[in-house]
Amino acid sequence: MRVLVTGAAGFIGSTTAELLLSNGDEVVAFDSLVTGRFENVPPGATFVEGDCGDVELVRSLGHFDACVHFAARIEPSESMKNPEDFFSNNVASSFRLLDALIKSGVERFIFSSSCAVYGDQIEMPIDETRTTQPQSPYGQSKLMVEDGLRWLVSAGRLRAASMRYFNAAGGTLAHPERHIPEGHLIPIALDAADGHREYLEIFGNDYPTPDGTCIRDYIHVKDLAEAHVLAITALENHRELVLNLGSGVGYSNRQVVETVKKVTQRDFEIRYSGRRSGDPAVAVASNERARVMLDWQPEQSDIEVIVADAWAARQALG
Numbered sequence: 024m025r026v027l028v029t030g031a032a033g034f035i036g037s038t039t040a041e042l043l044l045s046n047g048d049e050v051v052a053f054d055s056l057v058t059g060r061f062e063n064v065p066p067g068a069t070f071v072e073g074d075c076g077d078v079e080l081v082r083s084l085g086h087f088d089a090c091v092h093f094a095a096r097i098e099p100s101e102s103m104k105n106p107e108d109f110f111s112n113n114v115a116s117s118f119r120l121l122d123a124l125i126k127s128g129v130e131r132f133i134f135s136s137s138c139a140v141y142g143d144q145i146e147m148p149i150d151e152t153r154t155t156q157p158q159s160p161y162g163q164s165k166l167m168v169e170d171g172l173r174w175l176v177s178a179g180r181l182r183a184a185s186m187r188y189f190n191a192a193g194g195t196l197a198h199p200e201r202h203i204p205e206g207h208l209i210p211i212a213l214d215a216a217d218g219h220r221e222y223l224e225i226f227g228n229d230y231p232t233p234d235g236t237c238i239r240d241y242i243h244v245k246d247l248a249e250a251h252v253l254a255i256t257a258l259e260n261h262r263e264l265v266l267n268l269g270s271g272v273g274y275s276n277r278q279v280v281e282t283v284k285k286v287t288q289r290d291f292e293i294r295y296s297g298r299r300s301g302d303p304a305v306a307v308a309s310n311e312r313a314r315v316m317l318d319w320q321p322e323q324s325d326i327e328v329i330v331a332d333a334w335a336a337r338q339a340l341g
């Protein structure tokens with residue numbers, strides 16, 4: 024199979040591209056390098072540098088059996104400050120990419136959506152039937168692409184899967200988690216553990232949760248990559264899929280940080296500051312639908328495994 028992977032110089036895209044290659048697929052790794060790193064692109068993939076909204080460039084790459092579209096700006100808090108960047112990069116570029124791919128006859132499209140489409144939900148776990156109510160331009164940008172995909176599927180243009188990830192984490196030796204800027208708890212806590220940060224800041228300790236800090240669902244990037252490969256196959260039998268990808272278990276920020284201290288055997292200071300706007304108190308997935316539709320199990324997503332793998336990947340960097 025010939026697969027276009029956008030955002031393949033990023034964290035999840037590079038890990039998924041590597042898995043596709045190891046399964047014998049031909050991978051074109053496409054990335055603007057706006058936040059990604061060329062060294063993340065797995066050897067064996069053909070790298071193309073460019074913006075996924077560049078219709079002529081995408082069309083020049085020819086026919087793909089499938090596209091896995093990871094390329095996006097990803098920080099909800101940044102999207103509150105610069106919403107126009109997120110609508111331009113995440114929405115407009117995605118539809119230009121789709122236009123180019125449809126004209127080249129793509130059959131299957133896997134889209135990186137997010138639990139941010141759900142906003143603040145009261146009842147846990149969250150399943151895919153919940154009313155969507157994004158609370159940031161980032162979450163809205165993901166929902167806008169999902170909505171557009173639904174119309175494209177019903178018009179018979181392609182088959183599509185929207186994958187709503189909860190918190191991607193972990194890492195592999197070849198692909199550690201590093202974002203620019205880094206907004207994710209585990210890599211930030213590892214920075215504090217290895218002395219690259221003076222202290223760790225936790226936003227809010229007055230949430231209605233047992234220890235007052237937010238609760239999140241962490242999913243290992245290896246489990247995510249596996250789900251994408253399975254989704255490409257599942258689209259042979261389904262025209263449209265909308266799937267949560269999470270472990271189904273929630274950990275508070277405080278519990279995650281304690282796990283980082285335990286795994287790394289390093290202590291560091293925690294400082295609490297005010298809540299960030301747009302951060303729900305709790306977000307935990309029901310992953311039942313993905314388990315059934317993909318025959319998928321999140322086997323690597325125990326929090327200690329996630330943190331240990333993230334730490335090993337960090338140390339391998341030197």
Ligand SMILES: NC(=O)c1ccc[n+]([C@@H]2O[C@H](COP(=O)([O-])OP(=O)(O)OC[C@H]3O[C@@H](n4cnc5c(N)ncnc54)[C@H](O)[C@@H]3O)[C@@H](O)[C@H]2O)c1
Binds near residue numbers: 031060075116188
């Ligand atoms: N990391 C998470 O916890 C998480 C959670 C939910 C959803 N997601 C989604 O998963 C996807 C991948 O996330 P990630 O953590 O690997 O992020 P990342 O920042 O590591 O990777 C994103 C990649 O996309 C590239 N990119 C951005 N805009 C582009 C454009 N217009 N054209 C071409 N390349 C472009 C960047 O250079 C980068 O390499 C994103 O769509 C993100 O919204 C991530």
